[in-house]
Amino acid sequence: MNAIDLFAGCGGLSRGFMDAGFNIIVGVDNDQAALNTFARNHNGAKPLNADLSKQETFDEIKRIAGEREIDVIIAGPPCQGFSLTGPRNFDDPRNKLYLAVLEMVRQYQPKGFIIENVPGMATMYDGQVKDEVLHRFRNMGYNIECKILCAADYGVPQIRKRLIFMGIRADIGIPKFPEPILDAEHYITCREALDDLPSRINELGAEEDAYTSEPRTAYQEKMRGNCTTLYNHVATAHKQFVIDTIAQVPEGGNWRDLPAGVGESRKFNEAWTRYDGNKPSKTIDTGHRNHFHYQYNRVPTIRENARLQSFPDDFVFTGTKTQQNRQVGNAVPPLLGYALGRVLCEIIEGKHHE
Ligand SMILES: C[S@@+](CC[C@H](N)C(=O)[O-])C[C@H]1O[C@@H](n2cnc3c(N)ncnc32)[C@H](O)[C@@H]1O
Known part of the structure; x- marks a missing residue:
């Protein structure tokens, strides 16, 4: 089945869909650095650098898709755009990014679609924004539901909650969210995800380097796949003061565990957080200053964050470190994408087999 990825970023969501058997035709984003990573990791999918608030972008997507049927649309629109005063202002030009998804679904009438957002979107303006999204797609002939899913339930070593809209064309079926594969007692932990990777305490390492040990857990084996680099x-x-400060934070602790007078420059909620090796990580964000390795006195490397996001080791990030962190932090964990892709396949193919 063919899919289009809107607001594709580096392609975490589409990597999951690829693994679930979808053919990603094009990934659209306006961040070239993210698209370079997308291109490197999505064989055959075309990266399109374009602004989804502009009409001409739809024409360009159409040119690339050609005569092919688009079975599924997946999208992760940023929701900073919701600067409205209520759902009646939904057509406010500042909401163009969400409207772009509606417009693409209207044009292609795909069998199904997935939209990913932060959980806060569900309660924005007392839920009126979410209700307006549901209402508009229902009016276009789709059965649509939304639910907040936690990535850890699908085998990702991270507590990451996201609001997922699933729409199924009314003649095909009804949405069904994937069943969790793990309960909280069996979540994959940071240690299970990372402890085969070199410590990097005596050297910084290189962008292309060698493993120094065998995988120790099933998750590590899965992430390595056939990757040998x-x-x-x-x-x-x-800086030395960062090392000295984080050294005083116990596993699972944060700035509140520091003695008076230490680490005072950062005192907000997530400051000086050290992961707990026996738990999944907190939500990976796009910065790289506040979360530290459960054991070592440093922030996680890009590969470590990628592992916590369930990117396989052969998924290579390109660009500056800041760009790479943004790509990893913005992404839908591929294993969550995979679970969504599988369920969408079942719903659509179930219909075909009838
Ligand atoms: C939350 S991220 C999407 C992550 C992606 N779904 C993944 O799984 O890796 C949102 C993306 O929207 C892109 N974006 C923001 N405004 C845009 C616009 N006007 N046109 C196209 N892309 C845009 C950003 O560059 C960013 O990569």
Whole structure:
């Protein structure tokens, strides 16, 4: 089945869909650095650098898709655009990014679609924005539901909650969210995800390097697959005060565990957070200053964050470190994408087999 990925970023969501058997035709984003990573990791999918708030972008997508049927649309629109005062202002030009998804679904009438957002979108304006999205797609002939899913339930070593809209064309069926594959007691932990990777305490490492041990857990084996080069595992050279400060935070702790007078420059919620090796990580964000390795006195490398996001080791990130962190932090974990892709396949193919 063919899919189009809107607001594709580096392609975490589409990597999951690829693994579930979808053919990604084009990934659209206006961040060239993210698209370079997308191109490197999505064989055959065309990266399109274009602004989805512009009409001409739809024409360009149409040119690339050609005569092919588009079975599924997947999208992760940023929701900073919701600067409205209520759902009646939904057509406000500032909401163009969400409207772009509606417009693409209207044009292609795909069998199904997935939209990913932060959980806060569900309660924005007392839920009126979410209700307006549901209403508009229902009016276009889709059965649509939304639910907040937690990535850890699908085998991702991270507590990451996201609001997922699933739409199924009314003649095909009804939405069904994937069943969790793990309960909270069996979530994959940071240690299970990372402890086969070199410590990087005596050297920073290189963008292309070698593994120094065998995988120790089923998750590590799965992430390595057939990969024999260790990519993007480069440590940050911290200032001594950062090393000295984080050294005083116990596993699972944060700035509140520091003695008075230490680490005072950062005191907000997530500051000086050290992961707990026996739990999944907190939500990976696009910055790279506040979360630290459960054991070592440094922030996680790109590869470590990629592992916590369930990117396989052969998924290579390109660009500056800031760009790579943004790509990893913005992404839908591929294993969550995979679970969504599989369920969408079942719903659509179930219809075909009738
Ligand atoms: C949350 S990220 C999407 C992550 C992606 N779904 C993944 O799984 O890797 C949102 C993306 O929207 C892109 N974006 C923001 N405004 C845009 C616009 N006007 N046109 C196209 N892309 C845009 C950003 O560059 C960013 O990569």
